Amino acid sequence: MSAEVVIASGGLDCHLMSGCGFPAPGAEIFQFDSVLTFSIGSLDVHISKVTIVIAIMAIVVMGFFTYAFRKPKLVPRGSQNVGELGYVFIRDGIARETMGKDGDKFVPFLFTLFFFIWMLNFAGIVPFLQIPATSTFAIPVAFAIIVYLTWVPLGIYRQGFIGFFKAMMFPPGVPKAMYVLLAPLEFLSNILVRPATHAIRLFANMFAGHLLIATFSIAAFYLISASVVGILGSAASFVVAIALTAFEALIQGLQAYIFTLLTAVYISGALRAEH
């Protein structure tokens, strides 16, 4: 019997005044049973709710934009209008903003990152899905790895191996003695810390947001009881859970934007040495 099922059944019976403590949700709400397990060679592949959410959102993103841009008209209408808004937002607001005209080449990459991540985040407030796929650490890690393996080779290709690391570790305009301290720090910060924070920032935000919503939803349920405190507390928790859902909707878009914008900044830095 998995922890999740035990907590869920305990939660159903458990109310204020019934002598049971508040079943605060923890990391276990991010663990899902595998609905299908198969092996490819020595690798066991578990298909869980998160996997299904990823598949659904991938189909939504591909489906919507393929449909919206199937026959673009000079004068846009309907879904093309919406899709175009997204395209122009990525092209002008992110790619050209950070890289100028060079950014046009990276628009499809940034476009995919932004909309796919946004939709994976958005799954957290879609009824029945109700889990942001990005709150599973492996997913942001996968995206961060893709981004990392894009900008590092690109920087070495554009600036040369030595030029790339020299521009990174020896920023100009600093007293010579400072390089003793600065060079190793810059190396660590760019090569090791940067991809880690890139993944963790997205993961932690979605994880925390989902946990908050879950906590207040469970509290609203738990506090239902034959007492004034219980009724008022339950109602307040419910309102907070709704408000947090609206807040999460904002955070989901914002985190997708931050992830994509940082990607653009990294690529921009790889294209030419920062001054």
Add this chain to the structure above:
Amino acid sequence: MTNIFATVAVLAATEGEEMPSVLAVPIDELIIGLIAFFVVFGVLAKLALPAIKKMLDERTDTIEGGILRAEEAQSQAQSVLEEYREQLSSAREEASAIRTQAQADRTAIIEEARNEARTAAAAVTANAEAQIAAERAQATASLTRQVGELAVGLAGKVVGTSLSEDARVRQTVEDFIADLEQQAAR
């Protein structure tokens, strides 16, 4: 009471079961994430986005082309206006020159005509005067001769001899006539 025990039991069970860390990265989930991204990226980059990129470029072309054409038309209109103004001003200059020339011509023509008229009048006057003078001289000469012949004839009849051959007589007659003329002039 049973509930408390149940909860404790649940918590114990939760603690007991090996809970994977939230920061664990199962390799299968990682691979699923990578594959999902590349599928979405492939479909968007190959199928969805080229069409909209092409269309947006076309739209930019259309708009910028329209602006370019408008600018061209404007500059053309400007040059035509310039040309027209130039023509107008040169036409005005020409007109004014023609007017000035006409003024001068008129003055010259009038002057010429006046001079011609004056010359002609003078010539006519001179001619007439000369004719008159000639006629008078002729008349005077013929009158003098006839008066002389008459007087000599008369004097010859009075004296009874012909005096016409005598030079002294002719002198006397001429003196007499001159005297007469002087008296007439007085």
